[in-house]
Amino acid sequence: MGIIPSRNLEEQRREKDGIVYFDRGRIQGTDGRAYERFAIQTHFVQVGEDQAALVERYVKPLFQPGDVLSFGAKVMAMCVKSVKTRDEVKPGFWANTLWRFAGINHTGVGMHEPYKLQLVIDQVGLPRMLLAAFLSAITKPFGIKGVFYRVCGQGVGGIDGFYTRSSFPIYHDLALMNPSNPVELCDELCAKTGIPTVLMDANDIQRDQLGKCSAFPLTDEEIQDALRDNPSGQGDELTPLILIRPV
Numbered sequence: 001m002g003i004i005p006s007r008n009l010e011e012q013r014r015e016k017d018g019i020v021y022f023d024r025g026r027i028q029g030t031d032g033r034a035y036e037r038f039a040i041q042t043h044f045v046q047v048g049e050d051q052a053a054l055v056e057r058y059v060k061p062l063f064q065p066g067d068v069l070s071f072g073a074k075v076m077a078m079c080v081k082s083v084k085t086r087d088e089v090k091p092g093f094w095a096n097t098l099w100r101f102a103g104i105n106h107t108g109v110g111m112h113e114p115y116k117l118q119l120v121i122d123q124v125g126l127p128r129m130l131l132a133a134f135l136s137a138i139t140k141p142f143g144i145k146g147v148f149y150r151v152c153g154q155g156v157g158g159i160d161g162f163y164t165r166s167s168f169p170i171y172h173d174l175a176l177m178n179p180s181n182p183v184e185l186c187d188e189l190c191a192k193t194g195i196p197t198v199l200m201d202a203n204d205i206q207r208d209q210l211g212k213c214s215a216f217p218l219t220d221e222e223i224q225d226a227l228r229d230n231p232s233g234q235g236d237e238l239t240p241l242i243l244i245r246p247v
Contacts (some may be wrong), residue, residue: 009237014038017061022239026247029225034247037231038062039239042075044168051079051185052192054241062243063195068218072232072240073201073210074160076185077176084119086162086173091118094126098133102148111148116162119175123159124152155180157208158201182211190215198223200242202230218246 012022024037040058051071059069077083091099095118102111111117121129132151139147149157158178163171179185182199189197190213198212200223207227209220218226226244233239 019058019061021062021243022233022237024229024231024242027226027228029222031222031225033222033225035226036245036247037226038243038245039231039233039237040241040243041237041239042241044170044238045075045078045240046170047078047081047083047174049079051076052189054079055189055193055195055197059195059241059243060193064245066246068196068198068216068244068246070200070202070223070227070232070242070244071186071189071197072242073158073178073182073199073208074176075240076179076182076199077160080179080185082177082179083161084175084177086115086175089115089118089122089175091115092121094130095121101133101137113162116159116175119159119177120152120156123177124154124156128152158210178210183213186211186213186216189213200227200232202227202232218244 009022012024014021014023020041022039022041024039026034026036028034040062042054042058045054054075055069091114095114099112099114099117102117111120129152132148135151136148155178159175161171161175162173166172178201179199186197186199196213196216198216199210201208201210207224207230209223212223227242231242
């Protein structure tokens with residue numbers, strides 16, 4: 001399996017018709033199939049923006065027949081208003097008590113924030129959250145990670161936001177949740193733009209596939225191969241749209 005490992009943004013930066021994108025290089029999958037990936041830079045997407053308009057504006061100028069699109073879950077959450085403001089969340093006793101014991105995950109964030117932990121309780125219920133916290137506490141000394149998220153399920157790992165240290169002020173008081181209807185959203189986006197779409201919640205450790213349109217030509221394994229090195233990047237790059245070009 002081959003990867004072009006460079007993360008030098010200046011070397012990768014390209015521009016076409018006013019669209020800035022980053023050539024993440026070619027990657028080869030476990031079955032020998034190769035993919036070119038282009039991380040497309042957008043403006044900072046606000047709550048309620050039209051996702052199809054984003055694809056038309058940023059992706060269509062680079063699109064070639066046979067390409068497919070990975071659409072970032074966080075931007076989709078902003079578009080479809082799958083968000084909560086700090087004013088809408090009221091931390092109760094358990095959230096105000098247990099957040100101090102929450103761990104920090106591989107991205108430097110976690111449930112160590114009462115408002116975010118209250119979102120978990122609101123989403124899965126107090127009994128499941130308490131069970132998840134208990135099992136996480138007794139397994140952590142053995143080096144077992146991710147128990148809290150596995151027990152909670154229901155997309156809890158996709159809750160993102162309420163970061164007072166974020167370089168984007170809007171995230172200080174806003175949390176995003178993965179959309180509950182990813183397949184329908186991908187089908188709708190494909191129908192409007194003609195580009196097969198998969199909704200991904202990705203980071204440098206894992207690539208969570210939330211759903212893909214019915215016309216998507218790649219298998220789940222091929223999607224994982226194409227996005228194995230997280231071409232969307234992290235931080236302030238603003239590249240939530242990844243155009244995948246099977247070679």
